[in-house]
Amino acid sequence: MNPYLPILFMLIIATAFAVGALSLAMFIGRPKGGNERKLAPYECGIEPVVGEVRERFPVKFYLVAMLFILFDIEVIFLYPWAVVFRQLQVFGLIEMGIFLAILLLGYMYVWRVGALEWQ
Amino acid sequence: MSNTTFDWIASLIKAVIIFVVLLQLVPVLIWLERKVVARMQQRIGPNRVGPFGLLQPLADAVKLMAKENIIPTGVDKLVYYLAPVISIVPALAAFAVVPFGEPIHVAGRVVYLQVAHVNIGILYVLALSSLAVYGITLAGWSSNNKYSLLGGLRASAQMISYEIPVGLTVVAVVLLAGSLDLLDIVNQQVKQGIWNIGPQFIGFLLFVVASNAELNRAPFDMAEAESELVAGFHTEYTGFRFAMFFMGEYVNMVTTSALATVMYLGGWHGFGPDVWYLNLIWFILKIFAFIIFYMWVRASWPRIRYDQLMGFGWKVMIPAALLNLAATAVVIVVAKERATLWLTAVNIALFVVFLAVLRLVNSRQLEQHRQVVPQPDAVRG
Numbered sequence: 001m002n003p004y005l006p007i008l009f010m011l012i013i014a015t016a017f018a019v020g021a022l023s024l025a026m027f028i029g030r031p032k033g034g035n036e037r038k039l040a041p042y043e044c045g046i047e048p049v050v051g052e053v054r055e056r057f058p059v060k061f062y063l064v065a066m067l068f069i070l071f072d073i074e075v076i077f078l079y080p081w082a083v084v085f086r087q088l089q090v091f092g093l094i095e096m097g098i099f100l101a102i103l104l105l106g107y108m109y110v111w112r113v114g115a116l117e118w119q
Numbered sequence: 120m121s122n123t124t125f126d127w128i129a130s131l132i133k134a135v136i137i138f139v140v141l142l143q144l145v146p147v148l149i150w151l152e153r154k155v156v157a158r159m160q161q162r163i164g165p166n167r168v169g170p171f172g173l174l175q176p177l178a179d180a181v182k183l184m185a186k187e188n189i190i191p192t193g194v195d196k197l198v199y200y201l202a203p204v205i206s207i208v209p210a211l212a213a214f215a216v217v218p219f220g221e222p223i224h225v226a227g228r229v230v231y232l233q234v235a236h237v238n239i240g241i242l243y244v245l246a247l248s249s250l251a252v253y254g255i256t257l258a259g260w261s262s263n264n265k266y267s268l269l270g271g272l273r274a275s276a277q278m279i280s281y282e283i284p285v286g287l288t289v290v291a292v293v294l295l296a297g298s299l300d301l302l303d304i305v306n307q308q309v310k311q312g313i314w315n316i317g318p319q320f321i322g323f324l325l326f327v328v329a330s331n332a333e334l335n336r337a338p339f340d341m342a343e344a345e346s347e348l349v350a351g352f353h354t355e356y357t358g359f360r361f362a363m364f365f366m367g368e369y370v371n372m373v374t375t376s377a378l379a380t381v382m383y384l385g386g387w388h389g390f391g392p393d394v395w396y397l398n399l400i401w402f403i404l405k406i407f408a409f410i411i412f413y414m415w416v417r418a419s420w421p422r423i424r425y426d427q428l429m430g431f432g433w434k435v436m437i438p439a440a441l442l443n444l445a446a447t448a449v450v451i452v453v454a455k456e457r458a459t460l461w462l463t464a465v466n467i468a469l470f471v472v473f474l475a476v477l478r479l480v481n482s483r484q485l486e487q488h489r490q491v492v493p494q495p496d497a498v499r500g
Contacts, residue, residue: 001123006130006235007215007243013138014211018204018363025359029188039192041264042354053193053263061272064429068279071437075286078444079242082293085448093452100441107437116433118426 063115074103125228133234134215141214145369146176152414159418186358191263194355198261203356203363206254210370213247216240217377218302220387220398231302232395240301241289244378245282248333251371252278254364255335259352270351273341273425280432281332281339287440288326291319291447292382295459305386311459314385318462321469322443323383327412329436330375332428334368336413338420341428376409377402 041053077099085092110116150165150173157164165172190199217240220232237243252275259271292315293299296307308314316323332339348354353364380386380402389401423431447462454461 001126001130003235003237006134007212007237009131009134010138010212010215010234011208013134014208015204017138017142017211018207021359022200022203022363025184025186026188028184029186029358031187031189036192039189041191041193041262042349043265053265053268054260057268057272061276064276064280067433068283071283072279072286075283075290078287078290079293079299082290083297083299085294085451086297089452093448096448097445100445104441111434116430118429 060118067110067115070106071103074099122228125226129225129230130234137214137234138211141211141370141373142366144373145366146180148369148372148410149176149179149365151411152417155411155414156418159415180362183359183362189357191355193263195261195263198257199355200360202254202258202261203360203367204254205257206251206367207363207370209247209250210367210374213244213374214370214377216243216301217374217381218305218386219377219402220395221393222302223395232399233301236300236302238298238300241293241299241304241378241382244301244374245286245289248371248374249278249282251367254367255352258356258364262352262355264355266348266350267352267354270348270354273348274335274352277339277341277428277432278333278335280429281329281436284325284329284432284436284440285333287437287444288319288322288329289382291322291444294444294447294451295319295462301381301386305381305388308385309388313459313463314383314388316383318459318466319383319443319447320463320466321439321473322447323379324470325436325440325443326379326383329432329440330379331413331416332432334372334375334413336372337417338423339428340422341425372410372413373406376406376413379409380405 078096081088081092081096088095153175154164154172165175168174168178190196215234216237218231218233218236222229222231222236224230255278256271256275259267259269259274262268262271292304295311295315295318296304298304298307304315311318335341353361356364384405387398387402389398389404391397446465450461450465451458
């Protein structure tokens, strides 16, 4: 049997539970009417201020996401290296040292230009 | 019965058991958290429903189930429905590869005490637990509420930032074990004679802090800062959909604690005879120790500011985790067979130095503060 198959069982059970419970809740707790204020999105208990909700938000969040992708890929590269590290010994150390040094340079640059500041 | 049939039945039974146990742990943990935090704040906590308020979570569940199923105007319906499901399904599935005991023999066949014995276990857990960010972000975005959107954005930025230190500390553990298989990681700790909390003490501390932030728990619970964002990403969620987010959160907490136990605390090993049911008890005890520690942290620290949170993640946690990784690699190459011993020594030494520096910085800051803020005597003079 494929060792990954039980994971699929787990996913199916979890999804079935989530969908089932939500459907049941939907069935039990049918809305009981009321005016449109009841369905208005919450904003301090008064009528929402006019304006689009999903408008532009600070570009900082994009920046963090991009930096994350860079660093996360770096971390993923480290995993196979870590598994075979005991065989590679000094060679592996130097190899990864060079790789990390290049990345560290980028990290220092990012820090210098203030991409890590959050105001 | 053929081998395949046996495997199918065994893994189905294991999947169902793990699913039920995880789900039943949620009300227990909610009760425990309310009780523990209450006691730490000189309160009694839930004590009306059932003995010691034990049935309180059950009453809450019934209440949440029966709540009116309100869908606010202007929500993105598909995503709005999907978000709670996305936050709970990976949380439940992530536990599938966590081993909770030595493989046992049943009817002449080997049965692994984990739902799925895959050789990339640790990578799988990391991948699935980081899917939690999707549930939160999508919930925040689809809700048509400004607080929700801000909460979702903040949470996603925070969770992805702290994922890097988590990943880096895990690499250091993989370096020691030479395998991504969680079973191998536990066995290697027994073989080296000391649990990884020794040779990876700094890594352990980093992992605990970073995973706390990853779980969105206080003091890193910026996503749902009540004082600024009402309830953050789940402001517009009621009833059972709201409950789903909480279940996901608590299940993730269990998974993270289990992962920490496996990676740093020797998994199911403890004192006394090496039988599977005792091992199971040890495993559960260690997980609960972690969870109670997280609750303790929540009761002890105030929520930190968002810029401090991000600054801490990028400027302290990531360099520290990188340094820890580099030091581990160098010591393994240089010290060869004695690597464990040296790593333990270096880690403890570094920790002592860290404490000393912290003390120095603290007293320096206190001194500056005294100079800047005039003392009562100076004012009078």
